Amino acid sequence: MTVEEALRILGEKGYKSTGKREALLRLLAREDRYLTAKEALRLMHRDYPDLSFDTIYRNLALFHELGIVHMTEFDGERRYRLRCPIEGHHHHLICLSCGTTQEILACPLDAMWSQPDGFIIAGHKFEVYGYCRSCAEATAH
Amino acid sequence: MTVEEALRILGEKGYKSTGKREALLRLLAREDRYLTAKEALRLMHRDYPDLSFDTIYRNLALFHELGIVHMTEFDGERRYRLRCPIEGHHHHLICLSCGTTQEILACPLDAMWSQPDGFIIAGHKFEVYGYCRSCAEATAH
DNA sequence: CTCAGAATCGGAATGATTCCGTTTTATTGT
DNA sequence: ACAATAAAACGGAATCATTCCGATTCTGAG
Structure with a gap:
């Protein structure tokens, strides 16, 4: 999954394109690993010092619902990463x-x-x- | 894993044998399925109306540490069940x-x-x- | 440019889990 | 059986992740 594909999916489903949403996708693409909400917030803090947890959680949940990210849960926290570029289930x-x-x-x-x-x-x-x-x-x- | 084996392990490691601890083990054995802390508390409420969450959590964590129970985590909650009686990893x-x-x-x-x-x-x-x-x-x- | 609905903010609410000071209880030695 | 000691339990507060909500800001359609 690339940022562009993710943006296309969001557009097709009628979701609006916002700077923060795109920046979160780009962060996920750049980091290419599982991130907690807290980590995502911390990494975006430089560019968006007023970013709220609500925005992070809401968007990660949306991305998950649309199949843009994988989610897993361990040590009491949910973690998200962009879906792999490789084909097929793994x-x-x-x-x-x-x-x-x-x-x-x-x-x-x-x-x-x-x-x-x-x-x-x-x-x-x-x-x-x-x-x-x-x-x-x-x-x- | 039976209640008796679990009690033997606890005894060998120097943990005290208390009514609530044994009742929790018996509950896990009787239910024979994954339980959340909240469910365990609810199911024990009749016999132990003053049972506290702390006791449930502390004992489940102890049982897990000693390999008496399995733990898994989904939907934002940890769930515990008595280790299976069958031999070997599965x-x-x-x-x-x-x-x-x-x-x-x-x-x-x-x-x-x-x-x-x-x-x-x-x-x-x-x-x-x-x-x-x-x-x-x-x-x- | 305007408007409606979507997205965000920020702070409060929720829910699970842990912590802590105090009280109760099990075990050990007498 | 009794006293001493340390573990266990209580209960209520604290913590941490996550969600909710009312108010504000922004995006996209017309």
Whole structure:
């Protein structure tokens, strides 16, 4: 997903184009990792010192609803990142320290099974947590 | 994991045995599904009308630390359930409505790969969400 | 340029979780 | 059984993430 695609989707759905909304998308694209709302606010503070949490949360929720971002939740916080540019469904390794990801191209659901007995599947999550090389090296010192 | 095993672990580690702690373990065993702190408090209210949130949270965190319960987090809440009695590492289908689970005996990590490049794995999560038969039928009416 | 509705602000409200000073309780040694 | 000690529980306040809301500002359509 690129910023341009995201803006096209927003436009098609009738959402207005605002500086802050675009800046948040550009931030997500530039950082290319999972961000919490607090981090996003902090990183945008230089350009938009009056930005409110409400705007961050409202837009991240909107982006998620429109499939522009992925969301995951751990350590009591939600984290968002721009949807990957690669085609098709996949999963991630996630660095617990900085939020960067690596792709896992396989999906365990595809391979797995015989339908479960009477259970209606609505979604799934497969994530591998750990530390990316640069965070691992940083904490080793 | 049975209540007896859990009590043995607690005893070995020097934790005291209290009526509320045991009752919480028995509740987890009886319900046999993911419970939020609020649900646990509500379900214990009849027997312990003065039970405080602090006690629930403190004990659930302790149980988790000792490996007595599993924890997962979604919809902004942490949920706990007694560790399964079956042997070995596995995963779950989780009913979003009532928290009951079905076991998935395979683990995608076992099957999957060539070690990721420079990434140190600390943990992983594979969960399938949906609705169990009885919740699906209940909402259909 | 005007207008309506969308977006934002800022501060309050909510909900989950944690903290803390005080009181109660379980365990250990006598 | 009794006293001492430390863990556990209480309950209410504090914290943290997230959401809500009334008032204000901005975008896009006409």
